[in-house]
Amino acid sequence: xxxxxxxxxxxxxxxxxxxTFRCDPISEHNRxxxxxxxxxxxxxxxxxxxxxxxxxxxxLLSDRFSAERPKGSFSTLEIQRTEQGDxxxxxxxGTREMNTEAFFGQGTRLxxx
Amino acid sequence: xxxxxxIPQYQHVQEGEDFTTYCNSSxxxxxxxxxxxxxxxxxxxxxxxxKSGEVKKQKRLTFQxxxxxxxxxxxxxxxxxxxxxxxxxxxxxxxxxxxxIFGQGTTLQVKP
Numbered sequence: 140x141x142x143x144x145x146x147x148x149x150x151x152x153x154x155x156x157x158x159t160f161r162c163d164p165i166s167e168h169n170r171x172x173x174x175x176x177x178x179x180x181x182x183x184x185x186x187x188x189x190x191x192x193x194x195x196x197x198x199l200l201s202d203r204f205s206a207e208r209p210k211g212s213f214s215t216l217e218i219q220r221t222e223q224g225d226x227x228x229x230x231x232x233g234t235r236e237m238n239t240e241a242f243f244g245q246g247t248r249l250x251x252x
Numbered sequence: 253x254x255x256x257x258x259i260p261q262y263q264h265v266q267e268g269e270d271f272t273t274y275c276n277s278s279x280x281x282x283x284x285x286x287x288x289x290x291x292x293x294x295x296x297x298x299x300x301x302x303k304s305g306e307v308k309k310q311k312r313l314t315f316q317x318x319x320x321x322x323x324x325x326x327x328x329x330x331x332x333x334x335x336x337x338x339x340x341x342x343x344x345x346x347x348x349x350x351x352x353i354f355g356q357g358t359t360l361q362v363k364p
Contacts, residue, residue, distance in 0.1 A: 141296070170350055179261075181340050181354030182295065195349045230294060237350035238283055240297040 141165075145231050145244035152221055152251055159217045160229055160247045168233030168242065171214050173206060175199065176228040176246070185229075188214060221251045254279050254346050258355035266363050271328040273358035275341035282344055284317055284324045285352065290337040298326075298339075331362045 144163040152158050164171050169190050174182035185204070187195040190211035200206075203221075208214040218225055228248050232241040255278040265271050275284065283302045287295035299308055301317035301324060308315045314327045324341055338359045342352040 141294075172351055174352075179356070181256075181342070181357050182352070184345065184351040184353070187349045187351055189349075195347055195351065232295075234350055237348075238300075238344055239350075240285070240300065241287075241295075241352060243294040243296070245294050 141242040141244065143231060143233055143242050143244035145229075145247050147247055148245060149248050150250070152249070154223060154251055155220055157217065157219045158221060158249060159215055160231075160249075162214045162216070162231030162244055163212075164214070164231065164233035164244075165242060166212075168235055169211060170234045170237065171208060172232045172234075172241065173214070173216050174230045174232065176230055177226075182230055185216075218249075221249075223251045225249060226251045254343075254353055256341060256343055256353050256355040258341060258358050260358055261356065262359045262361070264361045264363065265331050267333060268330050271331050271335070271360055273326050273339050273341075273360075275324045275326075275355050277322045277343050277353075279343075279346065280321050282321075284321075285342045286315060286324075286326055287340045287342060287354075288337050289340065289357070293337075295340060328360075331360070333362050333364050335360060336362050 142165045171188040173185040176182045188208040203219045228246045230246045231244045286298040306317040312329045338357040340357045342354045345351040
């Protein structure tokens with residue numbers, strides 16, 4: 140247990156629906172990252188928060204995706220109008236400082252049917 | 253763009269055999285990290301290498317960082333069934349935010 144909590148663990152949704160995932164990082168970790176992982180691939184970076192500020196977004200993050208980290212604590216990732224190609228594991232990770240060990244949550248597995 | 257590549261993609265070994273996975277970056281890295289992901293699990297940090305030519309050991313695992321800081325390897329001596337999983341290397345992205353660029357991983361299967 141890394142101390143990073145993600146909810147829900149699994150989500151099945153119909154195409155076109157909106158979904159929201161939550162990540163609760165370790166309280167000391169002011170840096171928070173979202174990654175997406177598909178089968179047989181390594182995690183791909185989506186977005187980065189330092190405290191409450193979203194400082195980087197990947198080109199993978201289309202305008203249907205939005206992320207927030209109010210008050211620099213938990214974070215949410217919302218996907219609007221889901222598509223089948225959004226099916227993946229969404230991982231949240233926190234670090235204490237840059238270029239240090241990343242603590243990953245257990246992920247939310249999204250299936251779009 | 254920046255890429256991190258790993259080979260092989262899969263490796264099946266008999267318990268007790270050795271295993272090695274290789275990681276190559278398209279750019280020079282300030283450091284490289286290795287993670288292990290068990291089936292159905294999430295990536296778990298193993299180690300970070302920072303210095304050119306650095307070698308670190310964790311019990312049966314030996315990690316190396318190349319002299320040019322563009323490649324790395326993980327070697328497991330005398331594999332055990334508990335070593336099963338996917339091993340990822342990851343380097344920092346060029347944007348200096350601490351994001352990680354992961355290789356596609358090497359999945360290790362160990363036959364008892």
